[in-house]
Amino acid sequence: MVRKKRLIFNTALLTGTSLLMSLISMAYRVWLSVRIGAAGIGLFGLVLSVGFLCSTFAISGVRFAATRLVSEELGCGRDSAVASAMRRCFAYALCFGVAAFLLLGSFAEPIGFLWIGDARTVKPLRILAISMPLISLTAAMSGYFTACGRVWKPALVHLIEQLSTILIVVALLRSAPEGDIEASCSAVVTGTVCGDLLSFVLMLLFFLNDGRAAPGSVKCLRLGGRMLRLALPLAFSAYARSALTTLEHLLVPRGLKASGCSADRSLSVYGTVQGMVMPVIAFPACLLSALSELIVPELTEAQMRDDRSEIARCVRSLIKKSLGYSVTVALLLFIFGEKIGLAVYSSSEAGYYIRVLSPLIPIMYLDTVVDGCLKGLGQQLWSMGINILDAALGVLLVWKLLPVYALTGYIAIIYFNECLNLFLSIRRLSAVT
Numbered sequence: 001m002v003r004k005k006r007l008i009f010n011t012a013l014l015t016g017t018s019l020l021m022s023l024i025s026m027a028y029r030v031w032l033s034v035r036i037g038a039a040g041i042g043l044f045g046l047v048l049s050v051g052f053l054c055s056t057f058a059i060s061g062v063r064f065a066a067t068r069l070v071s072e073e074l075g076c077g078r079d080s081a082v083a084s085a086m087r088r089c090f091a092y093a094l095c096f097g098v099a100a101f102l103l104l105g106s107f108a109e110p111i112g113f114l115w116i117g118d119a120r121t122v123k124p125l126r127i128l129a130i131s132m133p134l135i136s137l138t139a140a141m142s143g144y145f146t147a148c149g150r151v152w153k154p155a156l157v158h159l160i161e162q163l164s165t166i167l168i169v170v171a172l173l174r175s176a177p178e179g180d181i182e183a184s185c186s187a188v189v190t191g192t193v194c195g196d197l198l199s200f201v202l203m204l205l206f207f208l209n210d211g212r213a214a215p216g217s218v219k220c221l222r223l224g225g226r227m228l229r230l231a232l233p234l235a236f237s238a239y240a241r242s243a244l245t246t247l248e249h250l251l252v253p254r255g256l257k258a259s260g261c262s263a264d265r266s267l268s269v270y271g272t273v274q275g276m277v278m279p280v281i282a283f284p285a286c287l288l289s290a291l292s293e294l295i296v297p298e299l300t301e302a303q304m305r306d307d308r309s310e311i312a313r314c315v316r317s318l319i320k321k322s323l324g325y326s327v328t329v330a331l332l333l334f335i336f337g338e339k340i341g342l343a344v345y346s347s348s349e350a351g352y353y354i355r356v357l358s359p360l361i362p363i364m365y366l367d368t369v370v371d372g373c374l375k376g377l378g379q380q381l382w383s384m385g386i387n388i389l390d391a392a393l394g395v396l397l398v399w400k401l402l403p404v405y406a407l408t409g410y411i412a413i414i415y416f417n418e419c420l421n422l423f424l425s426i427r428r429l430s431a432v433t
Helices: 002-059 062-075 079-106 108-116 119-129 132-148 152-173 181-208 223-258 263-304 308-345 348-376 380-432
Strands: none
Touching: 002 079, 002 108, 002 119, 002 132, 002 152, 002 181, 002 223, 002 263, 002 308, 062 079, 062 132, 062 223, 062 263, 079 108, 079 119, 079 132, 079 223, 108 119, 119 181, 132 152, 132 181, 132 263, 152 181, 223 263, 223 380, 263 308, 263 348, 263 380, 308 348, 348 380
């Protein structure tokens, strides 16, 4: 009963903060799209795609490794081993974070010129490199608090980070020339890095004042080896998926240009779908995202106790409720999609694509929950394998279909990949439970 109450409380807390943060993010996106335009949003999206790949390398599975490792120790009643586990997670995170900083900082120019194909991305990429060690260390601490059930700490930190980032970006954009996409993108990235720095400092203060973080005597439990077995396979899988996903995003504007669109029109269309429509589609998923994150330590501890009936009951109930919620959201966005596009972005094109993508919502939302269940049951490699296949097919289809079918082909690719991903994930979860 105590565990159920804790899960409900943490879910409500994460959902509430996620809704608040999503509302703030939505307003920020609207303001940003007006300030730097759809082409600027598109360029910023390309920078973030490379940043996502580098941050994946910086994190290298440490967040999940910290969550799983600490949950295992707590599930076995070895609270004194938690501090030792986290020391190893910190050393791992620092190594990969610094390596990501050096790689992105050193190769920003060839990435911008040769990979992205736009010289205006070089400066933002160099700025973004600074945040890599901060992101990796913050991820380790966030995984720790998730395992301990004290999710209010990272939730509060992320909220403060978001508000601070927006305020800094607004201040920096005041000095950026109107119409200068490179300067505007650099200002946005600088504000993002400042927010990452603040997030790291606050999270570190919380961690140092946490009771379970205090060192204690512990027998040799091979914590380092266990951490590496959790983190490294997930890291290599994440590298492959992130590289493929980034390549897919970079190929989209090129494919649209090959289909006959101008360079700015290609960036504008890409920015509309990825920078405007997808945030609206993802906004109601706050509840399920919170559940998929919090279910990991719950299922891990149940697995350590070998409580199979509890695992089956929990998974079945979660999927049923998630499906009902996502279908309701899909219907509402399909009915009111055009009005939402006009009200939020003053864009009928954005409203049109909200309606087009709304039937995909039950598939996307349910896949998020299923992935969380698989990770909680130690099936993270299966989950990542499915995601790698999804990303590889996405690259191949974007490369082949976009020059011929333009944006219609891109929408069809999104549908195909999401459906395939969910089908394979559900099959694996059924086999496990």
